[in-house]
Amino acid sequence: MALTREQLIDAAVGILSEFGLADLSMRRLARELDVQVGALYWHVKSKQELLVDVAAKLLDSVPRPATPTPALAPLSIAALLRQLRSALIAVPDSAEVMQLAQSMRPESLDPMGWLLEFLQLAGVPQNDATYARHVLVNHLLGSIASHQEAVALSAEAEPDTVSTEWEESAFDYGVRVILQGLALEHPAVV
Amino acid sequence: MALTREQLIDAAVGILSEFGLADLSMRRLARELDVQVGALYWHVKSKQELLVDVAAKLLDSVPRPATPTPALAPLSIAALLRQLRSALIAVPDSAEVMQLAQSMRPESLDPMGWLLEFLQLAGVPQNDATYARHVLVNHLLGSIASHQEAVALSAEAEPDTVSTEWEESAFDYGVRVILQGLALEHPAVV
DNA sequence: ACCTGAACACCGTTCAAGT
DNA sequence: ACCTGAACACCGTTCAAGT
8 A cells, every 4th residue: 555654754764773864865765665766755845854754753752751840850851861862872863863853843843842841940031941952952962973973983993992981971961061050040940 | 287185175165165065066176176076086085084174174264262371261261162153153064064073083173172271271170171072062063053054944935034143142151051060060160 | 646767967986097 | 196087876856647
């Protein structure tokens, strides 16, 4: 029976997870799905649009944390960021895909909405909360991107040389520093 | 007379600045320089290698700030970050190019070395300084990337709709928050 | 409604052969 | 030493035509 948009997105997630963005071409996708390339364009408008859906799918496994009390909001934020990191870290080039989705259709990424919500709950005023979210998301995606570029480069040279540990410490350190800075900037935040 | 590597890099910077990474192809570069594509590969090993040199060139205009006293180091860091931002903000896709260079040949980017130096000068211990630099650089490149994606998208829709102001405030806010967080994490930092 | 076949206008990289 | 010509193995997107 007929190909569906869902199948297309799932196949794209599969190729991305296994081989990375360089191998995720419309032609390869078509081959994998046993259709001609043109067929894909009946289901999606463009490759970019497809990638936005791929990005959303990558975050599907991240559950919405329970709404915290103001005092606990920073902890929920840290927890959510760790969840996002672990959902993305094993998928090659996921940071790049997320960045595209964020600028093309930010509303399609639910967890980013939660992040904003929790920041406000913690006591960060409306306007600064969107700034603060930017800082946190830049850190999240930046950390993932540099981890993945390190993996990609060492895979070409000597495989299995990347210390996952260092990257994780660096990530946690950054989250801690940023949250502390927010507390200082906004006295309402604990 | 013969083409030089410098000419190649300069032409690449030119195309990037005017048209962005999507238009910076080896074939286009060859056309611009009145040679066949193959000729480029006598001067550079690959497009990636060329992009690393392009990244370094983009930072050539950033001067090394005078070595500050420990108390003034955070100010120098903020100043350096602003300089880096203004060197890159007008060049489309510069954040992407910088990220590649950073993972492929970090030592080719002098200002990143200075950043580390100033962080240590400010009182951040050796190990944490590299973490801290990561946080700052992620913020720098992330801010630039999202600004540029916004510009690219609005250029397709309604031109001149991007408020440069918002992006600048967001950037400064982030730098401030991170530096404050560092001061809290490391009591030696003012 | 959904897909094929075929085309259009591109890519990065390699390499024998020329000068 | 430096470059040409030509090939290899790819891209994303469009669209008339088929079922």
